Amino acid sequence: MKKSVIVSAGLAAVLAFTSGCFVSSRSGQVYSRDQARQIHQVEEGTVKAVRPVTIEGSRTPVGAIAGGVLGGALGRNIGSGGGRDLATAAGAVGGAAAGAAAEQQLTKKKGLEITVELDSGRNVTVVQEADVQFSPGERVRVLTAGDGSARVTK
Structure with a gap:
């Protein structure tokens, strides 16, 4: 379980850091x-x-995907038994919304x-x-x- 959180967090970090690569410049010099x-x-x-x-800021799927992956992984580790699937889904949805908002805020x-x-x-x-x-x-x-x-x- 701990390994899946670390892998998910690493993937989310890579996606978050590369999301800036997809933003076109609005500079007068570029x-x-x-x-x-x-x-x-x-x-x-x-x-x-x-x-x-x-x-x-940009509204690409990158922030939502990264947040969804991380939120789902965290939710999976919080839930147990039959509630694990519900916690995973709730974490993924909440993480996706938070990731999209974070991407827009970070790229403005x-x-x-x-x-x-x-x-x-x-x-x-x-x-x-x-x-x-x-x-x-x-x-x-x-x-x-x-x-x-x-x-x-x-």
Whole structure:
């Protein structure tokens, strides 16, 4: 029994640590493989406003699976006799919910909502990770990809 808990905990830890590998970046400085070597429309403008925001975390099955495995293993070791199956199932369900919530919490990012008045007179707002700071009045470029995604760069 103790061995199954250790193995389950190890598997849950590996899944939890690798869940960050599946999260795509929302940085203004990071391009996905699909965005590389693609034409982006470039418009210049002036930053009008910057507001801190939170970019929600990922919702992949990894957190729920890891939590379910760990919760099921713990439930199995708590229960005994006929209640063991019920404790295992309850632990797996509770663990899956907790694992999904933990994944979302661990992968959320600080972001910026950047409002730019383009030289054309049009106003746009872009939300991206807060890895580069922007200030009102600063001159920037807004790059828009063919899929409609945009980023603000200096």
